[in-house]
Amino acid sequence: MEKIYTAITGVASYLPEDKLTNEDLTKMVDTSDEWIYTRVGIKERRILKGETRGSSYMGAKALDALLEKTGTTTDEVEVIICTTSAPDYRFPATAAVIADRCGVKNCFAYDIQAACTGFLVALQVGKAYINSGLYKKVVIVSAEKMTSLVNYKDRTTCTLFGDAAAAVLLEPTYEPVGVIDTLLHTDGDGIPYLMMKGGGSAQPITHEGLERNEQFLYQEGRTVYKYAVSNMIDVYRQIMIRNQLSNETVSWFIPHQANARIIEAVGSRLGISPDKVIMNIEHLGNTGSATIPVCLAQFEKQFRKGDNLLFTAFGAGFTWGSTYVKWAYDTK
Numbered sequence: 001m002e003k004i005y006t007a008i009t010g011v012a013s014y015l016p017e018d019k020l021t022n023e024d025l026t027k028m029v030d031t032s033d034e035w036i037y038t039r040v041g042i043k044e045r046r047i048l049k050g051e052t053r054g055s056s057y058m059g060a061k062a063l064d065a066l067l068e069k070t071g072t073t074t075d076e077v078e079v080i081i082c083t084t085s086a087p088d089y090r091f092p093a094t095a096a097v098i099a100d101r102c103g104v105k106n107c108f109a110y111d112i113q114a115a116c117t118g119f120l121v122a123l124q125v126g127k128a129y130i131n132s133g134l135y136k137k138v139v140i141v142s143a144e145k146m147t148s149l150v151n152y153k154d155r156t157t158c159t160l161f162g163d164a165a166a167a168v169l170l171e172p173t174y175e176p177v178g179v180i181d182t183l184l185h186t187d188g189d190g191i192p193y194l195m196m197k198g199g200g201s202a203q204p205i206t207h208e209g210l211e212r213n214e215q216f217l218y219q220e221g222r223t224v225y226k227y228a229v230s231n232m233i234d235v236y237r238q239i240m241i242r243n244q245l246s247n248e249t250v251s252w253f254i255p256h257q258a259n260a261r262i263i264e265a266v267g268s269r270l271g272i273s274p275d276k277v278i279m280n281i282e283h284l285g286n287t288g289s290a291t292i293p294v295c296l297a298q299f300e301k302q303f304r305k306g307d308n309l310l311f312t313a314f315g316a317g318f319t320w321g322s323t324y325v326k327w328a329y330d331t332k
Helices: 021-026 033-040 055-070 094-102 115-131 188-193 207-211 221-242 260-272 288-302
Strands: 003-015 020-021 044-048 079-083 108-112 138-145 163-171 180-186 194-196 217-219 252-255 306-317 319-326
Touching: 003 055, 003 115, 003 288, 020 021, 021 033, 033 260, 044 163, 044 217, 055 094, 055 138, 055 163, 079 094, 079 115, 094 108, 094 138, 108 115, 108 288, 115 138, 115 163, 115 180, 115 288, 115 306, 115 319, 163 180, 163 288, 180 221, 188 194, 188 221, 207 260, 207 319, 221 260, 221 306, 252 288
Parallel strands: 079 108, 079 138, 252 306
Antiparallel strands: 003 163, 003 180, 020 044, 138 163, 180 319, 194 217, 306 319
């Protein structure tokens, strides 16, 4: 019996039309374009406007685009996995809302919450489904209305995040391409440094909590930076050693777009040529688990069948990982 591989066979993204520039932020908080750009490498970010629009709105747009692009019908989709840190509701799952919006009625849909590493976790889960023969068409939708989590009085975090969504189709193939290997880690010691303190069952929202801004994202930037750089470097090296890869044989490095300075530090210490490192953070900011699949959609035309791609991500938990993908198609 031939070995089954899990191929990425299509990607699509959705970016809101409205932009929030650094100049706009100077009118909201004590900051400057220079202060923001020199520290995180961001000039602008996309913002989803509309009182009733949540992450599912963007996720449905990305999924509709993916289905049209790949010629996939709604009846063919068997599983939708949504990765998000900004769900529409505590329940039901945002994946269920996306499926309903897109008219996908014959699938199982659920969410994964692994912070900014969610897309890599979903790739691993989707690969397991397909390699086992259980399903043939699995869709990952990474949808993040990150601005709904941001305190626009806190200049250390409000400058970082934007909104976006992307969708990826996974299908079986007998060719040795697709999602080849993934390495994931979690270290709970990092929980206090990157979290949302209020709103969960351990610490429900109260008037006192609202006054302390506990309903917003909390981050201790210097600590997160230190751990992100060291752990992303470590997991990159491990996945390369496991798969006998080198900087020369990897075509593209696609890191989570959290901070341009983190990306530059990781690339420099690994000796990766800058022209192999994909970045879009300058114009989109940090869009959570959507950053890597949005990069795939934006740079898809540059990928060639057989290219070796390495993804890496780091997020709350602390949770981090790396995935090795051999690209499965040439863009037509």
